[in-house]
Amino acid sequence: MQSAVLTLKDITKAYHDTVILDIPELQLQHNIYWLLGGNGAGKTTSMKVMAGLIPFKGDIQLENNISCRKQPVQYRRFVNYAEAEPVYPGFLTGNDLVSLYLKTKGNGYQDIKELIELLSIHTFIHRPVSTYSSGMLKKLSLLLAFTGTPKVILLDEPLITLDKQTVPLLYDMVESFYTKHGVTFCITSHQPVSAVSIQLQVQERNIVKI
Template sequence: MASHVLSLRHIIKSYHDTVVLDIPNLELDYGVYWLLGGNGAGKTTSMKVMAGLIPFRGDILVENNISCNKQPVQYRRLVNYAEAEPLYPGFITGSDLVSLYVKTKGKGYKDIQEVIDLLGVASFIHQPVSSYSSGMLKKVSLLLAFTGTPKVILLDEPLITLDTQSLPLLYTLVDEFHQQYGVTFCITSHQPVTAGSIHLKVEGKNIVKV
């Protein structure tokens, strides 16, 4: 039987003494998931937990095998994440970031230069990020999520600040990485989302399939 791509087991996430997430069990199989929920529901917290970036109780496994707690380095190679509001030191350039990610994550599924060209980032990638608009910054952070050979890519609010011409380009990348390279996506959005995708919802403190 095929293993689940991502298994969340007994997850409790608290900020100080306040429990924000309580997810007894959630299995994500190969797919493109959209995580829905109102302001403050816990979407960004869920994404950061799934990315293994913030402490939580419980564990998350990739393909029933690689544990976020026990093998954090391997886990983070398999789960890429693009933040809703990315922040980088102002002096660093987009190409510095790309070099760092490529060096850390190794050769990707797709030539990174092709992703740079597709997202229209080439014209400013050598400039320091302090000179970027929020949309330019967003494109660079999305680009970084497509580096390496992840099993899962988490995109937190990828649609915000992207211009309308860029949206189909992002959808093209998501489709290609899903269909050709077998990547499972979990994407948050406040916008209406495409038909045919799988919907998840933060309900109470749990995440449920809708």
Template sequence: MSAPILHLSHVIKAYHDTTILEIPDLRLTYGVYWLLGGNGAGKTTTMKVIAGLIPFSGDIILNGTVSCSKQPVQYRRLVNYAEAEPLYPGFITGSDLVALYVKTKGPGFKDVEKMIELLGVSAFIHQPVSSYSSGMLKKVSLLLAFTGQPQVILLDEPLITLDTQSLPLLYTLVEEFHQQYGVTFCITSHQPVTAGAIQLQVQGKNIVKI
């Protein structure tokens, strides 16, 4: 069996005295995964834990070398995350966000200006975020998720609020970054996916490997 890209060990997320998420041991090898569960099942909490964005007990090891708890900055540079319903300060522009991510994440697999054109955000990227529709915000969050040279990209409900014309492009990007650049994806969904996929249980939810 291949070495895990992500190894979740004794991961527990609790709010006050209530345990929200408990994963004793989970190893995800290189692949594209769907995390399935209904609304309120804890998918977003799971994704934010894996992204290293909220505190938890235990540890997550990336590619056998980078510890989320001990090397958080290096870890977050290699694990990108796009929120289901992204929120950004209204006074900044999409181009401000892109500049920040490029500075933080470093050179990308693909040129960021080409990605801006590809995702169709060039028409509004220089406008304040407060003027964006939910669909515009979604496109910017996806653009940011594909910046740098991540080993893992986490997409939380990427299909909601995204226009139907952009769906084939998103699928193409996932396939390209997975096949050409070796990126592992974990994508949440409240809808069933491909029959015959490999399913792993996490807190009653399914992680499905396509």
């Protein structure tokens, strides 16, 4: 039996007196998962909990070896996350952020320059992010999510503000990192999986609805 990449155990997350997440146990094997749900369903909260970015009760184990609670730095090195609406310090350039991520994540599965060219970020990566459009910020956040050697990549609403030319490129990146490098993906989306093309359409058995 395939071992779990992520194991969520006794997870609860509440804001004030409202419980947002209550997950007694959930195991995710190597695969591509779509987390579907409407606004306010808790998708982003789920992603941030799995990324180890917000406090929660319980624990998450990466490959039954690295604890999010006990080894948070090591855990976050192998679990990458791209926000739905990324925000970065406006005075930093895209190059600054890429350099920071490379220092903390290490060398990646794919040359970062190739990914920059693929996503056509090279035309603006030298500029401060305060000058970026929402689409530019989205491309940068996706690029950063593919840095290093992650075991899990969490993509929160990756299609929002993304231009039509970049969507198939993103699908190719997901498929490549999944098949060639063994990366597990968890992706949130408002749209039905049946509307999505390429390999992601095949993964309908891995829909998690909340």
